[in-house]
Amino acid sequence: MSRKYLPVIALIALVVVIAGSAVTARAADGAQQTCPDVYSKEEGVWVRGVYCDGRLNAFDVDQPVAIYYARQPQRVIDARGHATITNAIIGIEFWVIDRNGQGQLALWVPVEDVEAAFGAASDMEIASQNGLTLRYSPSADALTAALGSYSFTWKVW
Numbered sequence: 509m510s511r512k513y514l515p516v517i518a519l520i521a522l523v524v525v526i527a528g529s530a531v532t533a534r535a536a537d538g539a540q541q542t543c544p545d546v547y548s549k550e551e552g553v554w555v556r557g558v559y560c561d562g563r564l565n566a567f568d569v570d571q572p573v574a575i576y577y578a579r580q581p582q583r584v585i586d587a588r589g590h591a592t593i594t595n596a597i598i599g600i601e602f603w604v605i606d607r608n609g610q611g612q613l614a615l616w617v618p619v620e621d622v623e624a625a626f627g628a629a630s631d632m633e634i635a636s637q638n639g640l641t642l643r644y645s646p647s648a649d650a651l652t653a654a655l656g657s658y659s660f661t662w663k664v665w
Contacts, residue, residue, distance in 0.1 A: 565653075565660045573640065573655045574603045574611055577665070597665060602640050602653060614638040622651070626664070 545554045559566040563574045578599040586592045599618045603611035617635045625634050625644040634642045634651075643652045644664075652661040 564662055568658075568660060571660070572605055572658050573614070573653065573660075574605060575653055575660060576601045576603070578616070600642070600651075602642075602655075604638065604640070604655070615640045615642070617642055622664075 559574070561574075563576050565571050565573075565575050577597045578601050579595040580598045581593050582596040583591055584594050584596075597619055599616055600622065601613060602615040602617075604614040605611050615635060615637045621634055622642075622644070625632055626646070628644060628646050631643060631645045631647075634644055636642070639655055641654045643654070644650075645652065648661070649664050650661050651664055652659055654660075
């Protein structure tokens with residue numbers, strides 16, 4: 509094989525490797541999204557992204573609920589004193605997912621309710637509705653959402 513083809517073959521091989529390290533999903537508008545692999549410190553391995561729609565529990569394949577931070581653009585003053593727009597968290601949304609993969613909003617928790625729990629001395633329930641419960645643990649500085657036997661815990665923002 510001629511040496512002039514080696515760089516082309518190497519480039520093609522690199523593209524194949526990169527393309528193989530991501531999962532492709534189809535967004536609601538039909539556009540394709542690529543879910544990146546993420547390193548799990550707990551497991552010590554790279555984990556393949558499953559859902560690429562911004563949900564917090566994107567790596568739980570059999571989740572019955574999708575959890576999202578609800579965001580809204582807000583004008584703020586940055587560290588240099590300049591006005592800027594940020595995508596501030598205004599609450600947490602919990603969408604129950606049916607057998608067909610369709611979601612229905614089951615619980616909405618405003619950010620003020622979550623932050624009010626941060627002063628708690630012990631674990632406390634923040635909200636509960638439609639079988640979903642959101643709890644805060646001050647010792648772990650973490651939130652836990654539970655629905656039946658499913659639970660998901662994540663660090664507070």
